[in-house]
Amino acid sequence: MIFRVFISLAILCALNGLGNGPALADDASSVVARVAGRPLTRDELEQKEAADLLQARYKYYLAEKAALDKLIDQELVDDEARREKVTVDQLLENHAGKQVKDPTEDQLEVFYEGLQSDQPYSAVRGQILDHIRQLRRTKAGLAYIKDLRKKANVHIALEPPAVSIGAIDAPTTGPSDASVKIIEFADYQCPYCKKVSPELKQLVDGTFAGKASLTFADFPLPMHHNAEKAAEAARCAGEQGKYWEYHDALFNNQSSLEVSDLKARAETLKLNPQKFGQCLDSGGQAPAIAKTAAAGKKLGMTGTPSFLINGHFISGATDSETLRDVIEQELASPDHHQTKTAANNQ
Structure with missing residues (x-):
């Protein structure tokens, strides 16, 4: 269940953070404002405010790319679960969860020392064990999904924002x-x-x-x-x-x-x-x-x-x-x- 929740929440958060996104670029000659009767075109906006617009578009691209990556991963997991005729949770448990090993006692104690907790080791040992198990299961699940992605025929058409720049006099x-x-x-x-x-x-x-x-x-x-x-x-x-x-x-x-x-x-x-x-x-x-x-x-x-x-x-x-x-x-x-x-x- 944890893997399904992890992926689903990540996708929903990324998609909700996008909002409606920037509108598609209009014709460069289209009027976006009028100042004292004088029209300001989209071309003027693009040229004179290029710096602010590029940074804003790049931030949107990063959010959109993150959402797309998570959506692709979810599709791959769903497809594989259908192919194996199991639920997504069963798929991830079979291919990732079962491979996870518990930490050794020494590893638990080292982790405890790093916490600098006032509680004795015996009191928090169970919490530490659960935490490390969860970290390892999540890591194994992500590694499995990454492997699915490598094997799949995934083509990304989404591109970073583009700008035109003159010749750069540099090596x-x-x-x-x-x-x-x-x-x-x-x-x-x-x-x-x-x-x-x-x-x-x-x-x-x-x-x-x-x-x-x-x-x-x-x-x-x-x-x-x-x-x-x-x-x-x-x-x-x-x-x-x-x-x-x-x-x-x-x-x-x-x-x-x-x-x-x-x-x-x-x-x-x-x-x-x-x-x-x-x-x-x-x-x-x-x-x-x-x-x-x-x-x-x-x-x-x-x-x-x-x-x-x-x-x-x-x-x-x-x-x-x-x-x-x-x-x-x-x-x-x-x-x-x-x-x-x-x-x-x-």
Whole structure:
């Protein structure tokens, strides 16, 4: 019963949180307001308030995607229960519940110590046991549903919100004619950017080699005082043909981003120290970085990492699985991604 309740409540909560959602976009020339007799069109609204609208649409997309995922899982479980001619509760008990093992006494005692409870162990042991059992049963149920999903033919058509953006003057790796163009707005002091960096590299150079490209658009955040100079340093290294090597080195050691550290790192990578130093000290790369940051701010970006995948907006501490899913979705819709790619190159 617990698995059925868990799934059903999650679906209902997600769907109820959606409300009616945003209305479908009207014709760009349609009038949405009149000010002193002068019409304001939807196109004007989209252009002048793009930042606020993109963030709102992304929040709605996340809620809608969460609801859709739960609905898909429920459909898969229902289908499997019908196939095996059992109830959903029986299905989940047979494939997940029976595999759950009780914790050992040592594990229970360790959990008790972490509670810092005033009650003696003997008094709360039963509650701890029930709690851990429930956690394990829920985890096993979710793992079973995930396995069902892997085996099923599930195609997601729901897409993140999309925007058009002009050409970004920033370093790019991957083929220039890639079917999927990824623009990452990132900060060298951002821990989430560091985490996703090797995962992005694997996606672009490995999983989707020849099909995807990555543009690193500098977006140094105000609270990260060394991020802007680190971004300049990476571009200075790029003048000597080692941008991506330097880029990786910066993420490998985020704790050493003072100017002296940046120059020492250049020597480690066997760059010409005098040329690198002159580039970094002059601040000649600062305008280019300011330009990419301004492009991100115009779209309403406030944090890193943020991504545009063929124009589709993804933000926050995104994992490689989410990025891979969006890339695969783009590759599965050639007409769609060609249109988006053309829009990005305008």
